Amino acid sequence: MPQIAYLGPPGTFTEQATRQLTGGFDAELVPFETVPLALAAVRAGDVLAAGVPVENSVEGSVPATLDALTTDDPLVAVQEAVLPVQFDLLARPGIALSEIGTVASHPHALAQVRGWLAENLPGASVHAASSTAAGAAAAAAGEFDAAISAPVAIEHYPSLVRLAGGIADVRDAVTRFLLVRRPGALPEPTGADRTSVCAVISDEVGTLADMLAELSLRGINLSRIESRPLRERFGEYRFFLDFDGHVADARIGDALTALHRRCSTVWFLGSYPKADRSPAGVRPSASEQAFEVAAKWLDDVRAGRLA
Amino acid sequence: MPQIAYLGPPGTFTEQATRQLTGGFDAELVPFETVPLALAAVRAGDVLAAGVPVENSVEGSVPATLDALTTDDPLVAVQEAVLPVQFDLLARPGIALSEIGTVASHPHALAQVRGWLAENLPGASVHAASSTAAGAAAAAAGEFDAAISAPVAIEHYPSLVRLAGGIADVRDAVTRFLLVRRPGALPEPTGADRTSVCAVISDEVGTLADMLAELSLRGINLSRIESRPLRERFGEYRFFLDFDGHVADARIGDALTALHRRCSTVWFLGSYPKADRSPAGVRPSASEQAFEVAAKWLDDVRAGRLA
Structure with missing residues (x-):
């Protein structure tokens, strides 16, 4: 396996x-x-x-x-x-919500359910764990009364009881x-794919705007961008980009070669089906057929078959 | 005070x-x-x-x-x-590096010194704390032998001894x-300032590239960009942008009004001196004088004073 x-x-x-x-x-x-x-x-x-x-x-x-x-x-x-x-509250068996005195979880998880805890367990003290699962393990071991955990945790700690679910201060x-x-071999294109790349460009005014124009000129929808400094190489910046489309698509391939021409490095980080399966919108001027017809036309021109 | x-x-x-x-x-x-x-x-x-x-x-x-x-x-x-x-290793007094059996800190801090701990304290077990300071507090209380903490922590826990400093697996x-x-009232411009904004734009192909072009056309150097989804409003995206310059600068003011025309919302998050005090480079075409001369020229044209 x-x-x-x-x-x-x-x-x-x-x-x-x-x-x-x-x-x-x-x-x-x-x-x-x-x-x-x-x-x-x-x-x-x-x-x-x-x-x-x-x-x-x-x-x-x-x-x-x-x-x-x-x-x-x-x-x-x-x-x-x-x-x-969204988190579950897992507790030692036989303990009621009102009896919980101590709750453990990862500090980031505790920060994300702070309001819920204040409302529902106002008297409980919170304790840090190295992960949400470590909090559940500590509760199962009797170190704490309860844990704020991922829904999957109870499968590992079946001695615990799920007293509440869907816990989150911020919805959505x-x-x-x-x-x-x-x-x-890459995953097959599905029509609802995302491509991730990391592009390294020189830290000059306009290089990022130019790079993104290469995407937008081909009708490519960017879903995420994040810059990260390249500390070991001064004067260069890394950008993590996610956009709709598969590298097998003509418009994505065309855009990626343009990025490759512009960037000192392009890391291709994959083309994969989007989790939400929402299909990529494709402009007529960026369709597979449009690229194919245009390439054929250029071949003809270059071969002297057209005026 | x-x-x-x-x-x-x-x-x-x-x-x-x-x-x-x-x-x-x-x-x-x-x-x-x-x-x-x-x-x-x-x-x-x-x-x-x-x-x-x-x-x-x-x-x-x-x-x-x-x-x-x-x-x-x-x-x-x-x-x-x-x-x-970079972290300090703070320990209970009288304990040598080789005697440390337990170390506490925030999980993210522990992850960032994992290599150092493996090399220098191979036998020690690590324990999560809700913050680096909570780790130091627990060490001071005798719950653990040592803590991985921020350099400032020892001022709060003077009973601890600093056994190592500048600890970091990743340099820089x-x-x-x-x-x-x-x-x-805003901080005065210093010539080495940064401006932060959050811009909300429609999730359409090209809107981000157009927005960044408004900056690059004015010679404005972007130092950071990060997208964050706006979950409560579908079809819109937020971008956090940091760029060189002060809102009092003509080129920054001009760019911000352009963003305001393009974006459904622009949050101005401040203009402040850059920590590294590196001066902003300004192209001749984007200098204060260039903007002033151009505005004067337009006034003259509109008033019929020039052909």
């Missing part, structure tokens, strides 16, 4: 996402202590792929993931998962994960 | 940054449990200002800060601080903070 790495321990949001990311095939999920270690295992061929947080993570550091993806040998994303940031927040593996 | 809020508890990187941010005047620093609570205290007038993490934070969630800045009444940044992400990483307050 293939092994898939993820940012552990078991029972976290990343495990839950990685289960979803590998839903289509049998795989053994292997927890790693950090994202760089999980990605190192993929690069070394010890595991087939890794599930890692890439946006608005509850537990892992997203900058650390982005940095680890673009250091060392290339990796590509092949699948995306988006989870709602989501956290996003990718399944990444070594380069190989 | 004016009160300044910060993301607590005392002894964290945010306290250290807030001290630096308020170095010029006497102020009482008041810790708050979360960034939204610190900003609410500023908005309510309970405190004069707040020190908050805005980029690559060790302890606080940066998305939470960005969201809190652009919800509710406007706030503006007036000062910037950039700290190296920095974390960035802003001092924000209610709108009022």
